[in-house]
Amino acid sequence: MNTPNKLTIIRIIFVPFIVMFLLIDKIPHHFLFAELLFIAAAVTDYYDGKIARKNGLITDFGKFADPLADKILVISVLACFVELHLTSSILIIIVLAREFMVTSLRLVAVESGKVIAANIWGKTKTVSQIVAVVTVLTTEYFLELITMGLLPLMKWYSQISFGVEILNAVVLWFSVLMTVISGVIYIKDNIQFIKTTK
16 A cells, blocks of 8 residues: 555544544543644645655545545534534535535546546635634634633633634634535536436
């Protein structure tokens, strides 16, 4: 197994640990640990593709596993956010619907002997999701530090908490907007695969 594929596997292995740190709030600084692992996973996403393209190490496994790892990572974290009441289940339903549609279109294209390459909108979607997740984890850790008494801001906690809630909602729903836009453009640019399917 080459280095890019190993990085992809590492990204998938990180997911259960990120989920563990997110959901077990009895672990001190659990949001920080989840955020550090998530950032590390995002870094592997950047480098596995870069190394594969630079060194001619693109494989069929990589084409399959890399986008799958991305989806597992982001959707797992968003599911945890729903569990923690940090966002609405509607958000994750929209993201899942987009991913199912795009994946289905890719499968149809493969049957036609075509490989649909990622476009700038797909990359923008991924970046917006990463930024949104990191923002939420950072702000929630900030609140955690206050409740732990490590930041002397408890008397303003309700106001700070409200501000954090608004900020998190904005970045998460912006990432959903980018997810929907990228999905619509993806389908529009590749609608011929659906039209030619019998």
